[in-house]
Amino acid sequence: xxxxxxxxxxxxxxxxxxxxxxxxxxxxxxxxxxxxxxxxxxxxxxxxxxxxxxxxxxxxxxxxxxxxxxxxxxxxxxxxxxxxxxxxxxxxxxxxxxxxxxxxxxxxxxxxxxxxxxxxxxxxxxxxxxxxxxxxxxxxxxxxxxxxxxxxxxxxxxxxxxxxxxxxxxxxxxxxxxxxxxxxxxxxxxxxxxxxxxxxxxxxxxxxxxxxxxxxxxxxxxxxxxxxxxxxxxxxxxxxxxxxxxxxxxxxxxxxxxxxxxxxxxxxxxxxxxxxxxxxxxxxxxxxxxxxxxxxxxxxxxxxxxxxxxxxxxxxxxxxxxxxxxxxxxxxxxxxxxxxxxxxxxxxxxxxxxxxxxxxxxxxxxxxxxxxxxxxxxxxxxxxxxxxxxxxxxxxxxxxxxxxxxxxxxxxxxxxxxxxxxxxxxxxxxxxxxxxxxxxxxxxxxxxxxxxxxxxxxxxxxxxxxxxxxxxxxxxxxxxxxxxxxxxxxxxxxxxxxxxxxxxxxxxxxxxx
Numbered sequence: 001x002x003x004x005x006x007x008x009x010x011x012x013x014x015x016x017x018x019x020x021x022x023x024x025x026x027x028x029x030x031x032x033x034x035x036x037x038x039x040x041x042x043x044x045x046x047x048x049x050x051x052x053x054x055x056x057x058x059x060x061x062x063x064x065x066x067x068x069x070x071x072x073x074x075x076x077x078x079x080x081x082x083x084x085x086x087x088x089x090x091x092x093x094x095x096x097x098x099x100x101x102x103x104x105x106x107x108x109x110x111x112x113x114x115x116x117x118x119x120x121x122x123x124x125x126x127x128x129x130x131x132x133x134x135x136x137x138x139x140x141x142x143x144x145x146x147x148x149x150x151x152x153x154x155x156x157x158x159x160x161x162x163x164x165x166x167x168x169x170x171x172x173x174x175x176x177x178x179x180x181x182x183x184x185x186x187x188x189x190x191x192x193x194x195x196x197x198x199x200x201x202x203x204x205x206x207x208x209x210x211x212x213x214x215x216x217x218x219x220x221x222x223x224x225x226x227x228x229x230x231x232x233x234x235x236x237x238x239x240x241x242x243x244x245x246x247x248x249x250x251x252x253x254x255x256x257x258x259x260x261x262x263x264x265x266x267x268x269x270x271x272x273x274x275x276x277x278x279x280x281x282x283x284x285x286x287x288x289x290x291x292x293x294x295x296x297x298x299x300x301x302x303x304x305x306x307x308x309x310x311x312x313x314x315x316x317x318x319x320x321x322x323x324x325x326x327x328x329x330x331x332x333x334x335x336x337x338x339x340x341x342x343x344x345x346x347x348x349x350x351x352x353x354x355x356x357x358x359x360x361x362x363x364x365x366x367x368x369x370x371x372x373x374x375x376x377x378x379x380x381x382x383x384x385x386x387x388x389x390x391x392x393x394x395x396x397x398x399x400x401x402x403x404x405x406x407x408x409x410x411x412x413x414x415x416x417x418x419x420x421x422x423x424x425x426x427x428x429x430x431x432x433x434x435x436x437x438x439x440x441x442x443x444x445x446x447x448x449x450x451x452x453x454x455x456x457x458x459x460x461x462x463x464x465x466x467x468x469x470x471x472x473x474x475x476x477x478x479x480x481x482x483x484x485x486x487x488x489x490x491x492x493x494x495x496x497x498x499x500x501x502x503x504x505x506x507x508x509x510x511x512x513x
Contacts, residue, residue, distance in 0.1 A: 070122030088117050088173035091180035098186040103216050104257045111142045124166030126206055129156045145213050146262030157204045174205020224262055230255045235276045243281040245318035269307030282329055288317050390415050394431050
């Protein structure tokens with residue numbers, strides 16, 4: 001039987017568990033917090049859990065790690081900061097040797113590294129530098145090195161060198177990177193001139209880059225003139241490198257790039273390319289480029305041909321011609337082979353004619369060699385021994401209208417023993433006893449003329465050769481270049497041109513070389 005509590009006694013009331021201010025049990029709150037932290041770490045580690053992505057916020061887009069935080073100071077106390085530094089100062093794979101021919105490649109590599117490390121953007125930008133004009137114009141240090149003076153670059157460095165910002169870090173990193181990218185000889189030269197690229201004993205990358213380029217190219221007005229002379233000399237360079245298209249294109253890009261760096265952007269590249277290609281030793285390459293020139297002229301000014309596109313076509317043609325073997329490139333056409341053979345035959349005829357002339361001259365010399373007074377000297381008076389008055393009398397020719405025969409005797413000069421009839425000999429240029437028709441020297445000279453006249457008939461082929469060469473010197477392209485009988489190479493070249501047309505390479509506003 002159940003016992004009833006007293007009337008005045010209330011039943012015991014169960015006390016609730018202690019609650020936190022949010023009204024939840026305290027033990028449950030700690031467990032929930034722990035689980036939430038575990039979930040967050042898992043989402044971050046897996047790189048994509050929805051809750052983790054929402055917690056981290058939107059990911060900033062960048063092409064390289066250096067561009068992701070170009071505004072922030074690098075913390076070298078962290079592993080990320082140390083890795084960033086190691087990449088920033090890592091030297092180029094091919095050290096710069098201070099040679100003018102390597103300047104373009106060096107500048108291209110430096111620009112690519114600066115872009116990857118974020119040196120040309122944000123608060124850490126040390127590549128875009130204002131000049132001293134009013135208003136100032138921002139110049140790209142690498143692309144427009146010739147448009148910035150060392151003083152203008154130093155003035156820009158002064159704006160950040162005493163600050164604790166990303167620009168100061170980038171300038172120091174660039175300095176180390178450039179020094180380590182130089183070969184031993186060039187680095188020694190830069191070290192000896194460190195005052196030019198340092199301030200208060202501390203080196204700065206933009207200043208060092210300018211000094212390197214200055215040491216490689218004497219950066220003044222004469223340099224521009226020198227580069228323009230090299231541009232004008234490109235056709236001669238084609239001959240100097242024996243029509244090596246690879247070396248020629250390297251020279252062309254070197255010169256035009258250096259001129260653009262000095263602000264000369266109006267170079268007519270097509271003009272110099274056409275002139276140079278016309279001197280290439282390969283006849284089929286010349287014929288191909290001549291056709292391209294005609295197409296360009298026919299479509300001008302509505303043409304999209306640029307120097308880069310023309311170089312692409314020329315390079316492709318060169319590849320097609322050289323891949324068949326070293327003996328194909330530069331080989332003479334059939335017409336040129338015939339011209340060479342004909343020229344050799346003409347030279348042989350000329351040599352044979354010369355032998356005949358020498359032989360006839362020997363015969364004359366032998367005939368007149370017995371008497372020194374009969375030495376063969378055309379149209380010159382003979383040297384006679386004796387009295388000067390007598391020599392003058394014998395050598396004085398008759399005047400126009402006077403007789404060509406006259407008597408000389410003792411009354412004229414004591415050396416004349418008797419009065420005799422003398423004749424003026426045009427071969428000896430003297431008054432002689434023999435008539436011109438009986439002059440042995442005249443007979444031998446007439447014989448020489450007859451032999452030369454006979455040889456003249458044999459030289460008709462030589463005259464035909466000269467006429468043929470004159471014909472080839474006309475402006476007609478059909479005469480200047482060989483025949484177009486290369487269907488396979490032409491088909492491949494046309495396919496290549498169609499491909500670059502589709503891709504848009506080498507056209508205005510497109511991806512150029």
